[in-house]
Amino acid sequence: MLKKISNIGDCGISCDFGDEVNKKTNKEVIKLFNFIQESVKNEKIKGILNYTPSYNKLIINFDLVDIKSNEIIEFIKSNDFSKTILSEKNKIIEIPICYDEEFALDVKRLEEKTKLTFKEITESHLKTDFFVYMIGFVPGQPFLGDLNKNLYHDRLDTPRVKIKKGSVGIVEKFCTIYTFESPGGWNIIGKTPLDLFNINKKNTSLLLPGDTVKFKSITKKELLSFKNE
Amino acid sequence: MSNYFKVLRPGINSTFQDLGRFHLQHLGIVASGCMDRLSFSISNKLVGNKISEGALEFAYQGPLLEFVGESKMIAVSGKVNFNIIDKNEEKKKGTPNQSFKISDGEKIDILSTIDSVYGYISISGGFKLNEFKGSVSTLIKAKIGPNKGEKLHIDDKIFFNKSNLLVKEKFIQFDFDKDNTIRAMKGLQFDYFSNKSKEDFFSNEFEITRLTDRMGMRLEGGKIENQVSKNIKSEGITKGSIQVPGDGKPIILLSDHPTIGGYPKIANIITADYDKLVQKKPGTKIKFKLVDLLVAEEAFNQYIQKIKNI
Numbered sequence: 001m002l003k004k005i006s007n008i009g010d011c012g013i014s015c016d017f018g019d020e021v022n023k024k025t026n027k028e029v030i031k032l033f034n035f036i037q038e039s040v041k042n043e044k045i046k047g048i049l050n051y052t053p054s055y056n057k058l059i060i061n062f063d064l065v066d067i068k069s070n071e072i073i074e075f076i077k078s079n080d081f082s083k084t085i086l087s088e089k090n091k092i093i094e095i096p097i098c099y100d101e102e103f104a105l106d107v108k109r110l111e112e113k114t115k116l117t118f119k120e121i122t123e124s125h126l127k128t129d130f131f132v133y134m135i136g137f138v139p140g141q142p143f144l145g146d147l148n149k150n151l152y153h154d155r156l157d158t159p160r161v162k163i164k165k166g167s168v169g170i171v172e173k174f175c176t177i178y179t180f181e182s183p184g185g186w187n188i189i190g191k192t193p194l195d196l197f198n199i200n201k202k203n204t205s206l207l208l209p210g211d212t213v214k215f216k217s218i219t220k221k222e223l224l225s226f227k228n229e
Numbered sequence: 230m231s232n233y234f235k236v237l238r239p240g241i242n243s244t245f246q247d248l249g250r251f252h253l254q255h256l257g258i259v260a261s262g263c264m265d266r267l268s269f270s271i272s273n274k275l276v277g278n279k280i281s282e283g284a285l286e287f288a289y290q291g292p293l294l295e296f297v298g299e300s301k302m303i304a305v306s307g308k309v310n311f312n313i314i315d316k317n318e319e320k321k322k323g324t325p326n327q328s329f330k331i332s333d334g335e336k337i338d339i340l341s342t343i344d345s346v347y348g349y350i351s352i353s354g355g356f357k358l359n360e361f362k363g364s365v366s367t368l369i370k371a372k373i374g375p376n377k378g379e380k381l382h383i384d385d386k387i388f389f390n391k392s393n394l395l396v397k398e399k400f401i402q403f404d405f406d407k408d409n410t411i412r413a414m415k416g417l418q419f420d421y422f423s424n425k426s427k428e429d430f431f432s433n434e435f436e437i438t439r440l441t442d443r444m445g446m447r448l449e450g451g452k453i454e455n456q457v458s459k460n461i462k463s464e465g466i467t468k469g470s471i472q473v474p475g476d477g478k479p480i481i482l483l484s485d486h487p488t489i490g491g492y493p494k495i496a497n498i499i500t501a502d503y504d505k506l507v508q509k510k511p512g513t514k515i516k517f518k519l520v521d522l523l524v525a526e527e528a529f530n531q532y533i534q535k536i537k538n539i
Contacts, residue, residue, distance in 0.1 A: 006417060009498065012497070019462075049249075050252065050254035051254070052489065064529050065533055137487045138257055138488070156475075158474065185492075197257075199373055204256060
């Protein structure tokens with residue numbers, strides 16, 4: 001259920017679906033996202049530039065030359081988007097991961113916090129069927145859930161300035177894969193050689209919200225010889 | 230005869246930009262676009278282009294370009310120290326915000342921006358650039374945009390669109406706003422912060438650090454204390470959001486910002502003050518002033534009118 005709409009600066013709004021982060025809430029967000037995307041495509045509303053779904057919110061950006069926030073809020077409130085049907089074309093994708101200590105930068109932090117050995121941490125990570133909640137931060141980067149509860153941990157207080165492409169990180173009940181070198185504050189546990197984003201492909205982003213991801217452990221040697229299609 | 234610029238020196242961070250690419254943020258692709266919309270618009274206006282035409286943006290030290298072909302009108306906008314070098318290697322000081330004719334064998338040497346960060350080069354008819362989803366803005370991090378999504382390199386050739394435009398030389402009087410007060414609205418997680426920190430945020434001075442680029446601007450000042458949670462559920466980000474990680478040091482998210490972020494946001498820069506902010510160099514001390522939506526919308530109207538009137 002859409003709980004609250006707030007302004008973000010003068011050309012953004014946030015549609016908040018509550019604090020719960022689970023698949024049910026996320027699907028409600030995706031419905032509004034689809035509705036806005038369709039409305040923009042069919043020119044039922046003008047001036048909307050971007051619509052970014054996350055676990056429990058949809059953020060909308062607009063051009064203040066064409067439309068004001070109160071007009072968009074009115075538009076959302078006067079339409080019933082909850083009946084939008086979500087397509088069920090979701091796929092299951094296996095992603096190779098190497099947990100070698102060269103790539104698992106935050107092993108010590110995690111071992112201290114979780115009181116588990118790194119082997120136990122990776123075993124738990126490999127066992128999980130991850131749901132793709134959203135794509136973003138940088139192009140094609142997936143946000144996956146849910147981790148086993150014993151792996152929950154906060155993000156770093158000071159984000160790293162550079163994290164290498166392919167790094168796999170965890171924070172709270174979520175797991176992510178950095179698709180480009182970028183700054184970031186997640187606990188890094190390994191690395192994948194698989195390209196998740198390619199602008200020359202029709203589907204620029206390999207994963208889409210609603211897909212399922214399983215990790216498969218590979219050695220450093222396998223990582224180094226891996227070839228993307 | 231083919232017309233082009235040969236890149237003899239690329240400069241620090243020279244990329245092609247326009248007003249940005251939209252409708253892709255849900256795939257993690259940020260809008261990007263020019264940092265300073267006013268200066269960007271001026272450089273296009275000076276050479277008779279539509280003001281949204283793709284231009285070459287540079288930061289601090291810009292490129293050294295050699296012009297080959299039939300004469301064209303060109304303009305450099307911003308506060309920029311640059312030379313025009315003729316065929317005999319004679320140097321002449323260039324005037325920014327003034328269009329001029331460039332001829333075969335002449336070079337333009339962008340030495341530095343003055344007390345500012347970004348400048349723009351436009352050429353009449355525009356640069357010949359490959360679009361991605363309707364925009365020629367570059368996002369280096371994801372290798373999206375013209376020039377294979379990369380900064381200029383030495384020996385690159387930059388081609389132009391054909392133009393039969395007869396453009397007169399023109400000058401636009403222009404200076405940056407020296408005021409260091411940046412107006413901002415309350416952020417989505419404003420109430421995550423202690424009362425003292427909320428007050429401090431809108432009264433302390435913050436220094437712009439060197440960890441500043443097209444993605445974000447890191448600030449140093451008093452520590453902003455968070456009393457609710459250092460993390461939030463990651464959510465979509467808008468340009469100009471000010472997030473505060475656990476270390477209490479604010480980061481303003483700029484044009485190439487991540488599309489999603491997990492740190493609480495204390496405030497959002499208003500659109501009308503964005504150009505002024507991004508032109509401030511590291512070491513500058515800025516202050517934030519709290520305003521509401523009505524003030525921000527009114528300021529935007531004045532800002533956009535100013536761009537229309539140039």
